[in-house]
Amino acid sequence: MKKFKLVTVAAAAALVTTACGTDGDAPEETEGAENGEAVEESEEDESDEDDEAADEEEIVIGASSTPHAEILEYAEEALEEEGISLEIETFNDYVLPNEALDSGELDANYFQHVPYFESQIEDHGYDFDHVGGIHIEPIAVYSQDYDSLDELPEGAEILMSDSVADHGRVLSMLEDEGLIELEDGAGIDATTDDIVENERDLEFRADVEAGLLPQAYRSNEAEAVLINSNYAIDHDLNPAEDGIAMESADLDNPYANIIAVQSEDAEDEKYHTLVEVLRSEDVQEFILDEFDEAVVPVGEDQ
Structure with missing residues (x-):
């Protein structure tokens, strides 16, 4: 309502000026009308923008x-x-x-x-x-000293994150690669207690936060380090190129x-x-x- 009154007053002022002037003042009436229209259009544009902002989630x-x-x-x-x-x-x-x-x-x-x-x-x-x-x-395995999982020696230390939710994932991957065998049905909840066959006597560590695994790899803290891809990328590691093995990312x-x-x-x-x-x-x-x-x-x- 206030906007409407503002435009009306502006237009009225222009008409009064015209009535008191000479014929030469006629352009002022046109100019006043145009200014009033411009103000009204500007306010309409602002209203539209406000409506769009209100609709945005x-x-x-x-x-x-x-x-x-x-x-x-x-x-x-x-x-x-x-x-x-x-x-x-x-x-x-x-x-x-x-x-x-x-x-x-x-x-x-x-x-x-x-x-x-x-x-x-x-x-x-x-x-x-x-x-x-x-x-x-996909989680990948990284090693400073070996180019494949087959090269890992007996008693090699395998370092994974301290996130228990990733342990079954890591162990299942190593089982797929033939390094260990898990108890039937262990699945994604598997722990090192579920390992029933470990021919190379691999030693498993899980005492490092996931975000610190790239540093552990760089400092060669273990023969093999399993790193989540988001942290690997953050440290200029490409799982497909720098890893010696990588988890499958299929529909399963x-x-x-x-x-x-x-x-x-x-x-x-x-x-x-x-x-x-x-x-x-x-x-x-x-x-x-x-x-x-x-x-x-x-x-x-x-």
Whole structure:
């Protein structure tokens, strides 16, 4: 209402000036009308912009800096076209993003695979759900001294992260490579206690945080070090080129990295739109081009 009165007063002032002037003053009436129209159009434009801003939905999302935040940053333009803006908060560990989601500081997070996600819910009672997987980061084995797993000597030390959720993953990979044999049915929950055959008497260590494994590899702390791809990439290691063995990223791989939300938000359309955009052909091509085989887009069923 105030805007309408402002324009009316401006127009009235122009008419009074015209009535008091001569014929030569006529252009002033036109100028006043044009100015009034300009003010009105400007206010309409601002109103349209305000309406668009009100319609836009924001997602505050926590992510590991590599590759998760980079993937989100690439997808921002496509998401804006869908009326969604992102505020990306980066984290360098596996604990804080879930704590921040639980406290409401984040609307969603994107950093963890399904088994870790499920273990965190079990351990901490988080009321979380996930709305879909985006990519897999194959774990690879790195060694300063050996070019293949076949070369590892008897009693070689194998270093993996202290994240229990990754132990079954690592051991299953080494079983696939023929280094050990696990008890039937051990699966992704396997521990070193489930090893039933270990012909080379390999020694397993799990006392280093996942983020510190690249430094342990550089300092040659063990004959073989298993490193998650996100941390490997962060330290200029390419699993496909620098690793001596790499986990398969086929459809049977249960370690898809997911978009996690609070359970009450699991049906919110904006999170499903986020997943759709991240799974789009354009974003998938970006992932493959940017990260080579170190990060692999998931299938629709993962």
